[in-house]
Each structure stands twice: as C-alpha cells, then as structure tokens.
Amino acid sequence: MADAAAPLLRIKGMSKTFPGLKALDGVSLEVYPGEVVAVLGHNGSGKSTLVKVLAGVHQADPGTVVEVRGAKGELVAGPAVRDGLHFIHQDLGLADILTTVENLGLGTWVPGRALAPVRSAAERRHAQHLVARFGGGVDVTVPVGKLTPAQRTIVAIARALDGWTRPDNVLVLDEPTAALHGDEVQVLFEAIRRVASSGAGVVFISHRLDEVLELADRVVVLRDGRVVAEQATSRLDHDTIVRLIAGREIAETVVTSVDELGDPVLTVAGISGAEISDFSLSLRAGEIVGVAGILGSGREQLAPMLFGAQHRSGGRVEVDGNELIPDDPRAAIEHGMAYVPADRRRSGVVTEMNVRENLTLPLMRPLRRRFGRLDRQAEQAQTRAWIQTVGLRPPDPEQPLKLLSGGNQQKVVLAKWLRIRPRVLLLDEPTQGVDVGAQAALHELILAARHDGTGVLLCSSDTKELVSLCDRVLVLKEGRTAGEVPRESLTEARLVRDELGLQGATGPIGTSGRE
Structure with a gap:
C-alpha cells in the first residue's frame, strides 16, 4: 500500500x-x-x-x-x-437526553439552514436509513439514553459515517x-x-x-x-x-471445582420482569455460577434486576435468608449484595470523583467518627491498601477516575465492592473492554472473593471467561433457564451450541471473541 x-x-x-x-x-x-x-x-x-x-x-x-x-x-x-x-x-x-435524530444533527451545519424550518420527517427518514445499514432495530425518536448499549453503538457508528x-x-x-x-x-x-x-x-x-x-x-x-x-x-x-x-507470556487461569461449598447465600424464586420470566437459582457460598445467553435471552437484565437497579415485577430474592425489597439497591447492599455493572462509565463509577472517593463510596459508616465526621486517615489507609491489592496504576488515591485507563477503572469498580466483603457478588461483563493483562488480574480478584466465601454470579458473553471461572453455567433463552452445564462438561463449544439451541451439533466452534 x-x-x-x-x-x-x-x-x-x-x-x-x-x-x-x-x-x-x-x-x-x-x-x-x-x-x-x-x-x-x-x-x-x-x-x-x-x-x-x-x-x-x-x-x-x-x-x-x-x-x-x-x-x-x-x-x-x-x-x-x-x-x-x-x-x-x-x-x-452521545447526548443521552437527545434522540438519534438529534444526535445525528449535532455539530452539523447546513448553509442557509438557520432561517429554514426543520424538516423533521426528512431527518427522521434519514436517521432510519443510516441505522438500518447496521441492522436497524433502533427507534430514532426516543432518547438514546433509553437504548441498549448495542443500539447506542450503532447510533455512534451511523453518526461517524454520516455526511x-x-x-x-x-x-x-x-x-x-x-x-x-x-x-x-x-x-x-x-x-x-x-x-x-x-x-x-x-x-x-x-x-x-x-x-x-x-x-x-x-x-x-x-x-x-x-x-x-x-x-x-x-x-x-x-x-x-x-x-x-x-512483553511476556500471560498464564492461563486454571480453575478446579470446589469440593465443599457453603450454605446458600442467594436464593431466587420465580422472578420476572423485562425479558426475564420465572427465573430461579440457588447460589452457595464459595461458588461461581455463570449465566450465558445470546442478546435478548435475558442475560443482560438478570444482574441489575437481582440488585434492584431494574424493575422486578414478581418473584422472591433472598440473601442469607433475608428477602430483598424489589427495586431497592440500598436494601440489597445492606444485606450483603454487590453489583458490578456492564457499563462502568454510566453505572459503575463517578468519573468526576477520584480513586479514594469511589473506593469508599459504597460503605462510609466504618469511616465515620463521632457526630458523623469522616476519619480521613482511616479512609486513606483503606484506599492505599486496596490500591495495592488490585495493582492500580498509577497508585494515586487522588487520581480522577476519568483519567484512568479502562482496565484500571474496572479494578476500582471491583475493589469498591470487595471492600464491603459481600455475601453475593453480581458481575455483569466484568472484563469487557480490558486487555489480557488486566483481565487476568480481575480474574484473580474474583477467585480471591470466592475463596473468602462470597457467592459469585457471573453474567458474561465471553464463553472463554465462563469456562475458565465457573463451577457451572446456566444458559438463558427467552428469559428462562434453558439448560445447565456442570463443570465437567463445560467447554466453549458446548456453551455456544446451547446458547444457539444447536442440539447435537459437533465440530470446533470459535470463542465469543472478547479478550
């Protein structure tokens, strides 16, 4: 060339x-x-x-x-x-409060347009034509903040190629x-x-x-x-x-099944809402249960629904026998549940805050002195300890989150929840958008939590990650559990077959592609 x-x-x-x-x-x-x-x-x-x-x-x-x-x-x-x-x-x-049509028009100046009326119908047709090139399925008249992450990506691609x-x-x-x-x-x-x-x-x-x-x-x-x-x-x-x-070899994570698990820490009975329908689960202390499923299977809604960040219309969720109030994340945290969301920038961290503030945000009570005053020395000590534990780079407690790389931001998201020593840890795409080195470090932290007796529910589109970490994997289809794969039968090919409903299919099947 x-x-x-x-x-x-x-x-x-x-x-x-x-x-x-x-x-x-x-x-x-x-x-x-x-x-x-x-x-x-x-x-x-x-x-x-x-x-x-x-x-x-x-x-x-x-x-x-x-x-x-x-x-x-x-x-x-x-x-x-x-x-x-x-x-x-x-x-x-993208501007979340604006529609796809309005986002496509941002920063675009058309000569003579300032005095001309906006041709909303024509702009809507133009927007629909652009997103249709990438599979469509996007309502161009609703705020993009209400779209799924995949739909938001399609809007951004359409805007980049427009004009x-x-x-x-x-x-x-x-x-x-x-x-x-x-x-x-x-x-x-x-x-x-x-x-x-x-x-x-x-x-x-x-x-x-x-x-x-x-x-x-x-x-x-x-x-x-x-x-x-x-x-x-x-x-x-x-x-x-x-x-x-x-610059070196990256060791593969090798996980073996746990012979003796603890008592159930999470019990889910017949929950429904959004794309989830009559889902049940029992998760035990020290167990990592994976959740697989293609887009639209309900996998993306499960973790936020259990945590209370998404509406639950029915069913029961219990942590250590204590029933959680639907749609109440604060109650979930108080009963020992933690949640690492798929979109860390929108839901996992406060990017305008620094590392210290993000790390201590979920649980401030142990850092309070009499009359509610914050013990700054204790806060700094805990922050530095967790920075060392997760290997944050740079190891600066006052570094604004927005200046950290994606992998280091994700380490902060995971560390702030591990700090509260949760009974149940909900993980939604925990290594999405991080490199192989950061992925290995995050996996080590997840395994350490499991060793401490935390029950881990891992929702992931990465079949390699599920095979590497999980004791068993539930496969969702149309909001219901379509199958369960035990550790001894857990392979990427098996998961892909089950996700797609390809009964009896044989031969090599590739990974999900996330590294």
Whole structure:
C-alpha cells in the first residue's frame, strides 16, 4: 500500500505528557487508503490518549507532527488537519437526553439552514436509513439514553459515517464492539470493509484479538506509550499478539471445582420482569455460577434486576435468608449484595470523583467518627491498601477516575465492592473492554472473593471467561433457564451450541471473541 499511494494519515513523534505521566512517547504510524490498522496494547499503553490527541481532546507535546491528506499541523485547532478524521470514542460521545435524530444533527451545519424550518420527517427518514445499514432495530425518536448499549453503538457508528462527501477520510474506532454481540459485530465489520474499499483508511482499537486477526491488515502495538511492534496481520496469531502486548507470556487461569461449598447465600424464586420470566437459582457460598445467553435471552437484565437497579415485577430474592425489597439497591447492599455493572462509565463509577472517593463510596459508616465526621486517615489507609491489592496504576488515591485507563477503572469498580466483603457478588461483563493483562488480574480478584466465601454470579458473553471461572453455567433463552452445564462438561463449544439451541451439533466452534 505504501508504494501505491501516499498515506491518508501520518503521525511523526507524537508525545503527550500529563503531570507525573508520559502517556505517549514519540509514537509514529501511517495509515494508507483502503487499509485497516489495528492499534493494540495494555490498558494504559496510550491507545486512547492517541485517539484523544487526534480528536483535539488533548493537545500533543511540542514537536508532534500530524499529516492528514498531506496537510500538516499540530492539531491545535486546524480544520485543514482535522478535516477528514472521524471518530467513535469509547464513551461514544452521545447526548443521552437527545434522540438519534438529534444526535445525528449535532455539530452539523447546513448553509442557509438557520432561517429554514426543520424538516423533521426528512431527518427522521434519514436517521432510519443510516441505522438500518447496521441492522436497524433502533427507534430514532426516543432518547438514546433509553437504548441498549448495542443500539447506542450503532447510533455512534451511523453518526461517524454520516455526511461523507469524499472517500479519502480516516475513520478512528476506539473499542467499537465492546457492547456488540455476534451478528451485530459482523454488520459493523461489513460497514468498515465497505468504508475501506471506497478508499478510506481505518484505525481500529480493540481488545478482541480474534476480531483484529479477522479485520485488520496491519497491527501496531503500544507499550508504555511507545510503539514496540508493527507487523502485517497475516504474519501473526493470537498467542504472538498477546506476547507483543504484554512483553511476556500471560498464564492461563486454571480453575478446579470446589469440593465443599457453603450454605446458600442467594436464593431466587420465580422472578420476572423485562425479558426475564420465572427465573430461579440457588447460589452457595464459595461458588461461581455463570449465566450465558445470546442478546435478548435475558442475560443482560438478570444482574441489575437481582440488585434492584431494574424493575422486578414478581418473584422472591433472598440473601442469607433475608428477602430483598424489589427495586431497592440500598436494601440489597445492606444485606450483603454487590453489583458490578456492564457499563462502568454510566453505572459503575463517578468519573468526576477520584480513586479514594469511589473506593469508599459504597460503605462510609466504618469511616465515620463521632457526630458523623469522616476519619480521613482511616479512609486513606483503606484506599492505599486496596490500591495495592488490585495493582492500580498509577497508585494515586487522588487520581480522577476519568483519567484512568479502562482496565484500571474496572479494578476500582471491583475493589469498591470487595471492600464491603459481600455475601453475593453480581458481575455483569466484568472484563469487557480490558486487555489480557488486566483481565487476568480481575480474574484473580474474583477467585480471591470466592475463596473468602462470597457467592459469585457471573453474567458474561465471553464463553472463554465462563469456562475458565465457573463451577457451572446456566444458559438463558427467552428469559428462562434453558439448560445447565456442570463443570465437567463445560467447554466453549458446548456453551455456544446451547446458547444457539444447536442440539447435537459437533465440530470446533470459535470463542465469543472478547479478550
């Protein structure tokens, strides 16, 4: 490609320094027409900082040179440089209170439009046409905050591709498949391939390594803010990429069944609501029970419903024999239940708070002195202890959550609940959007909680994760338990067959793809 055309995007010596942290250190890369370049690395390696510098969220250090379509600039405010760059960020950048139609119109100026009436019907048809390219199923007239994560991702993709007047653009996607499953991922990939085949360049950031191997032409690996490898995808395999990212071998998590479990800590009897219908479960102390199921099976609604974050219309939930009030998360916490949600940025942390504040937020009572005053010294001591336990980087209690990488944010989410020593730990996609190193660290924390006698309910679309951690897995279909797979029969192929209802199917079946 380098011989066929000039690069659409050329970065030379990009650096970015934050107080006490060199996030990028002399990064250089090129993207050519028709090429998909995957940028990989640990959480905290500099991937998202690279995207934010290109998008103008951060300003690069002096000396950084960026060329887009041959136009040079330092990405301060130069439209000549930013023209042609289109982004889909990890947080999607959508306004939750606005509809899909309104989100598509944000930042779009049409000459003469200021004095013309808004053609709502035409805009609605245009929005419906855009989302239909990615599978549809999105009501473009409701606020996007009410859409599922997958639907919100589709809206963000549609907005990024809206209004392209020439093919030689660069599309930058930062973890675009984190909330997508199965067919939705393939729809996105087809869209990306169409964009690239038209002459555009694509920068693709993902932790799902099999997606990278399927989609990308070339891989650029970052570690500690520097480029440590750049190779054609055809010369790589999964294990080689893992070694390049980590700089070492990553040990597989090996879990054996627990011979003696404790008494039931969670009893669920016939609960219903949303997509869940008459679901029952008994979870024992020291047991990890997985929940599998395709999109729409009810798997996504189960954990928030048990916790009280989503409406429960019927049934009973008990923790250690104490019945929980429906739709009351505070009561669930008081009885020893903790919940790690799938969308950590919207529901798992307060991004404007720092690490210390997030870690101690669920349980403040032990840190109170007489008359309700906060014991700052005790709070600092507990925060530092948990920072060490989870291996947070950087180990700074006052670091704002929004400045941490996704993997480190997830460590804080898990640590704040482990701190209360829960009887029941509900996990919903606990390693979604984190790298292989952070995933291994999170798995170790989950296993440590199990060893301490916590009952763990793990809802995940990652079949490899379920096989690695669980004592047994329940397979949901249409809101009901369609089957249970015991530890001795637990394989990824078996889970995929059961999720899809493929009775008696044989042969190798791939993983869910999340890394």
